[in-house]
Amino acid sequence: MDLSFILGELGEERENYFNAVSPPIMQTSNFAFRKVDDLGKAFADEMSTYLYSRGLNPTVDILRKKLAALDGAEDCLVFNNGAAALFAAVLANVKAGDHIVCVTKPYTWVQRMLDVILPRFGVSTTYVDGTVAENYFNATKPDTALYYLESPNSWDFALQDISAIAAFAKSKNITTLIDNSYCSPLYQQPVSMGIDISMQTATKYIGGHSDTLGGVLCGTKAMMKKIFDSEYNTIGSGIQPFNAWLLIRGLRTMRVRLETIFRSTREVVAFLKQHQKVESIIFPFDKGFPQYELAKKQMKDAGGLFTFIIKATKREEIVRFCESLQHILMAVSWGGHESLIIPKCAGISSGDFNPVDPMHRSVRMYVGLEEPAYLIADLEQALVKI
Numbered sequence: 001m002d003l004s005f006i007l008g009e010l011g012e013e014r015e016n017y018f019n020a021v022s023p024p025i026m027q028t029s030n031f032a033f034r035k036v037d038d039l040g041k042a043f044a045d046e047m048s049t050y051l052y053s054r055g056l057n058p059t060v061d062i063l064r065k066k067l068a069a070l071d072g073a074e075d076c077l078v079f080n081n082g083a084a085a086l087f088a089a090v091l092a093n094v095k096a097g098d099h100i101v102c103v104t105k106p107y108t109w110v111q112r113m114l115d116v117i118l119p120r121f122g123v124s125t126t127y128v129d130g131t132v133a134e135n136y137f138n139a140t141k142p143d144t145a146l147y148y149l150e151s152p153n154s155w156d157f158a159l160q161d162i163s164a165i166a167a168f169a170k171s172k173n174i175t176t177l178i179d180n181s182y183c184s185p186l187y188q189q190p191v192s193m194g195i196d197i198s199m200q201t202a203t204k205y206i207g208g209h210s211d212t213l214g215g216v217l218c219g220t221k222a223m224m225k226k227i228f229d230s231e232y233n234t235i236g237s238g239i240q241p242f243n244a245w246l247l248i249r250g251l252r253t254m255r256v257r258l259e260t261i262f263r264s265t266r267e268v269v270a271f272l273k274q275h276q277k278v279e280s281i282i283f284p285f286d287k288g289f290p291q292y293e294l295a296k297k298q299m300k301d302a303g304g305l306f307t308f309i310i311k312a313t314k315r316e317e318i319v320r321f322c323e324s325l326q327h328i329l330m331a332v333s334w335g336g337h338e339s340l341i342i343p344k345c346a347g348i349s350s351g352d353f354n355p356v357d358p359m360h361r362s363v364r365m366y367v368g369l370e371e372p373a374y375l376i377a378d379l380e381q382a383l384v385k386i
């Protein structure tokens, strides 16, 4: 399906709302029925009609159609944020006594779910270095129900061989779930590589303006219905119509924003790579990246996130660099219009700071929509203060 059609037209039935170019925000909790039998049908299968907006909502449905098509999937569910989407996807696919194999260092709140919440219900997890696909196979037990992937990871960008892991999982009847937030389906299509559930946080590139949250799951109709009929409706973490409308608006410009971001990122990376205060860069599309070939094979492009390691002997030097930036903001998240940094040492006290460990000296950067020269000038004046 043509990308322009998906982003600009798919799912939009304009004749139903006065040919308005922008769809209406169907801000309703409830839908009324004239016939008792129609109400009965809605009770029997809430995914077949509009009954109550904790389930389906017409504005959200426009977004669902676009996002399913973007991922090349049969269907899609959209949640209030990415963490909620991941929680629902995992919960729907495990039961007491089951085992999960998960890549090391998944997104913080996933780690919390696997380490703190799921063990209360008898679900255990083995973490593996996902850069070697065999580690998933070797950690598999008879009761392994789920493989959890995040490729690339959003700090060190470690990749997993998605097709190899998905093929092995299929042969063992194990469900696969990937956090595809780094690439978005524009730059990586896990469903076409055999993954059962492809997740992305819509808070990042889809929203694109740091003004709303959202989370996306894509997969087969059967998988989405399974999640809708249980976790989606019982936890009640579906997206609200206004936020869905913001995400539809974000989709209109997503392709051009990502293209600009990727182009600028290459310039900023090239600048930092040759800088005397920078030891190294971790960026999947950098030729020196250990999994560069795999990145080229399974990703179309790389987006705006990368990490650089500062040459420093004290935590204070990195603090000085970060606090000297005039335009690049220090904040979590990414995917918006504004460039950001986040230093690893924010979570490490001066006493525990170990300059020998490059990760302690690492700073994650996200390149937004500013001119690269503007960002480079800001980085330069802060780097000289180290």
Ligand SMILES: Cc1ncc(COP(=O)(O)O)c(C=O)c1O
Pocket: 081, 082, 083, 084, 107, 154, 179, 181, 182, 201, 202, 203, 213, 214, 215, 333
């Ligand atoms: C890689 C990754 N996955 C999932 C999430 C969770 O998404 P959200 O913030 O929309 O809950 C984040 C948020 O930063 C993330 O970086």
